Amino acid sequence: MSNASLHAFFVKVPLFSGLSVEELEDVVRAVRPVSVPAGQVLFAEHDAGDSAYVIQSGLVEVFRRVDGKEVTLARLRASEVIGELALIDGASRSAGCRTLEDCTLLRLDKAEFDYLRRNLRPAAYSIIRAIAATIAGRIRTTNDQVAEILGPAGKAAAAPAPAAEEAARPGGLFKRLFSGRGPREDR
Numbered sequence: 001m002s003n004a005s006l007h008a009f010f011v012k013v014p015l016f017s018g019l020s021v022e023e024l025e026d027v028v029r030a031v032r033p034v035s036v037p038a039g040q041v042l043f044a045e046h047d048a049g050d051s052a053y054v055i056q057s058g059l060v061e062v063f064r065r066v067d068g069k070e071v072t073l074a075r076l077r078a079s080e081v082i083g084e085l086a087l088i089d090g091a092s093r094s095a096g097c098r099t100l101e102d103c104t105l106l107r108l109d110k111a112e113f114d115y116l117r118r119n120l121r122p123a124a125y126s127i128i129r130a131i132a133a134t135i136a137g138r139i140r141t142t143n144d145q146v147a148e149i150l151g152p153a154g155k156a157a158a159a160p161a162p163a164a165e166e167a168a169r170p171g172g173l174f175k176r177l178f179s180g181r182g183p184r185e186d187r
Helices: 003-011 021-030 085-089 110-118 122-157 162-168 173-178
Strands: 032-036 041-043 051-057 060-066 069-076 096-099 103-109
Touching (some): 021 103, 051 085, 051 110, 085 110, 085 122
Antiparallel strands (some): 032 103, 041 096, 060 096
8 A cells, every 4th residue: 555545544544633744654654564364363362562553444353351251342443443552551452352354454563653752753642642532532431331330329429539529629639749749748
């Protein structure tokens, strides 16, 4: 696939859609195409988090083992990203991933991403912001799901603790932390 075709593709990928032409060029240079046949495990839960993948074509399943049973968490298609948390923290995989169809993927290695970040390339910071927004959305969705499971009694029990309210107040915990005072010191 030509660089122009990759640019056109990445503009359709939500994680990369806000990048400038120059930032997209950094991403295009950093990714490597990978062809994976149907039924192959791309990575297992607890594997090293060393890369993220953008699905160009095919269908991928994200799964996790719970009480010895495999549970499907998501099925992802073209223009979706798998394993983006690895670009941030490099921690072990929180779930496994396998191809359900023959797939063409674009692999972004953490080492390549770290190179962009270390060299202060704007693409790295734009991607970090996009990943943070994605994670924030997932947390909100999860919070809504937990509240729904807990019902009205659980919602009352999940009210913010006084310390959390203090941290959120102007002049609260964050102000004290950044002014040099500790979290519980009142000077």
